[in-house]
Amino acid sequence: xxxxxxxxxxxxxxxxxxxxxxxxxxxxxxxxxxxxxxxxxxxxxxxxxxxxxxxxxxxxxxxxxxxxxxxxxxxxxxxxxxxxxxxxxxxxxxxxxxxxxxxxxxxxxxxxxxxxxxxxxxxxxxxxxxxxxxxxxxxxxxxxxxxxxxx
Numbered sequence: 001x002x003x004x005x006x007x008x009x010x011x012x013x014x015x016x017x018x019x020x021x022x023x024x025x026x027x028x029x030x031x032x033x034x035x036x037x038x039x040x041x042x043x044x045x046x047x048x049x050x051x052x053x054x055x056x057x058x059x060x061x062x063x064x065x066x067x068x069x070x071x072x073x074x075x076x077x078x079x080x081x082x083x084x085x086x087x088x089x090x091x092x093x094x095x096x097x098x099x100x101x102x103x104x105x106x107x108x109x110x111x112x113x114x115x116x117x118x119x120x121x122x123x124x125x126x127x128x129x130x131x132x133x134x135x136x137x138x139x140x141x142x143x144x145x146x147x148x149x150x151x
Contacts (some may be wrong), residue, residue: 001068003061004045006035012074020084021077042072049101052113060069062111070099 010018015030022034046068047056058065075094078086086094105111 001034001057001061002039003046003058003065004039004073006032006039008066008070009035009039009073009077012070013077016098018077021081034080035073038076038080039069039074041076042069045072045098046101049066049105050111052105053107064100064111071097 013021018030018035019028021031022031024031024034041058046065048057050056050065071090071093075086075090078084078090100109104111
């Protein structure tokens with residue numbers, strides 16, 4: 001399932017501009033396959049960043065992921081045309097999307113309350129216990145290895 005659809009792209013870009021960005025055959029019409037490819041490329045990038053903390057592809061798409069998918073797909077549509085410079089606003093949106101996804105991949109930020117759970121079962125709570133200690137101080141034992149008493 002794609003994280004965004006052509007209608008989402010059409011909300012961001014006029015039909016004339018979409019024709020200019022997608023019409024490779026001179027048909028003077030929007031080519032849906034080019035838009036689909038831009039969305040696939042954006043979604044693959046999103047999955048590569050989010051896969052460490054979330055089960056991807058998302059079955060229930062968080063709103064932020066849909067927004068990022070649109071911004072990134074629009075950027076990809078512009079960047080495929082070498083004669084057109086990517087507009088500054090589109091470049092900024094793409095750069096912001098990548099920055100956001102990097103923070104998601106580092107665990108600095110989350111995708112929100114409606115995001116799927118961590119696929120690895122990681123949680124923010126510590127799972128160590130006192131028995132997990134490798135070194136101790138002042139622990140009486142037959143074997144002095146593993147204590148820091150002599151340092």
